[in-house]
Amino acid sequence: MVLTICVLFITLSILLLSHLSEYAGIREPVPLLAELLYRALVPAVWAGSFLVLFRIVRTPLMPAVALPYLAILTAGLLFAAGLLSLVLQDVADHRGAELSTPSAERLYQIGGATVYFGSVEGIRFEDVVLLQPREQPVLRFYDEAMLDPEENGLLLFHTADRPELLRFTTQDRPWVSTPAAPGYLSLFLAEVAQAREHFIATIHFSLLSGIVLSIALAIYLSSCFVWIRYTRWPLFNALMSLLILRLTITLYAVISVPAFANFAVTLLPPLPEFLVVPSALGAAALLFSLLGLLRPRYRDWKRGVGYA
Numbered sequence: 001m002v003l004t005i006c007v008l009f010i011t012l013s014i015l016l017l018s019h020l021s022e023y024a025g026i027r028e029p030v031p032l033l034a035e036l037l038y039r040a041l042v043p044a045v046w047a048g049s050f051l052v053l054f055r056i057v058r059t060p061l062m063p064a065v066a067l068p069y070l071a072i073l074t075a076g077l078l079f080a081a082g083l084l085s086l087v088l089q090d091v092a093d094h095r096g097a098e099l100s101t102p103s104a105e106r107l108y109q110i111g112g113a114t115v116y117f118g119s120v121e122g123i124r125f126e127d128v129v130l131l132q133p134r135e136q137p138v139l140r141f142y143d144e145a146m147l148d149p150e151e152n153g154l155l156l157f158h159t160a161d162r163p164e165l166l167r168f169t170t171q172d173r174p175w176v177s178t179p180a181a182p183g184y185l186s187l188f189l190a191e192v193a194q195a196r197e198h199f200i201a202t203i204h205f206s207l208l209s210g211i212v213l214s215i216a217l218a219i220y221l222s223s224c225f226v227w228i229r230y231t232r233w234p235l236f237n238a239l240m241s242l243l244i245l246r247l248t249i250t251l252y253a254v255i256s257v258p259a260f261a262n263f264a265v266t267l268l269p270p271l272p273e274f275l276v277v278p279s280a281l282g283a284a285a286l287l288f289s290l291l292g293l294l295r296p297r298y299r300d301w302k303r304g305v306g307y308a
Helices: 002-023 029-056 063-098 183-205 207-223 234-255 258-267 273-293 298-305
Strands: 107-110 113-121 124-131 139-148 153-157 164-167
Touching: 029 063, 029 183, 029 207, 029 234, 063 183, 063 207, 124 153, 183 207, 183 234, 183 273, 207 273, 234 258, 234 273, 258 273
Parallel strands: none
Antiparallel strands: 107 113, 113 124, 124 139, 139 153, 153 164
16 A cells, blocks of 8 residues: 555656646646646556556565455545546646647747747747757747748748748647657557546546446456566566556557447447446456466466565
């Protein structure tokens, strides 16, 4: 229990420090903290519960004792995190809406360039600074800039010179403060967000549905213990377990899409829609448990890897 709470606290602290470095001096501390907690609470419990599985093999407790205890603790923490996220949701949505429009005295990434606006009035910007590391000169100053929707970019004006066009790299406006998440993490972060939003929305829809989903997730995470002791090579098991965690996020993101729920209800008419995701997680947990029965006895495995 203590380790789970510590992992949760450390995860939140890392997120808090990273985002504070991004938004330092720009956003108010209380709304910022509310948004970070909203984003991180539920995923942190998932990660914390999963990481505790690695600790179980180092303790004298048998899995038959440790895993049910971990499942009960995880279910309680998940449900509590979901309830708290509901309280923080309005604040988080409000802060997210502000990021969809440009603001003064902030940095924005447009392709390989970084842009700073001294002041913002609608679609007009004044005192614009443009940093382009691959161009000469690297740093340029402009009196004024204006959004050009037709050209999908920014028109930059400097005294009597002809305006320059800085095109956006996508159709979306890049009004997100730098540094942005690396491209190779974008899919993972999107799947985490999808899974988190579904979990919170389920609790908002019905407390009973939220309890059922929390229990199903907790049982599934506990069943992943089979991958921690799958072979006699601990490093290989650790890497494979992290891959399973990554696939778990993808699995949750896929089965939480409304189209999947509609398909499952059509295929199995007696199944209520709110039980689709818990049932899928329960089926995966059952499969993992059956797989564990095919592995060597736990005591023999611990002795073989030197943990006994």
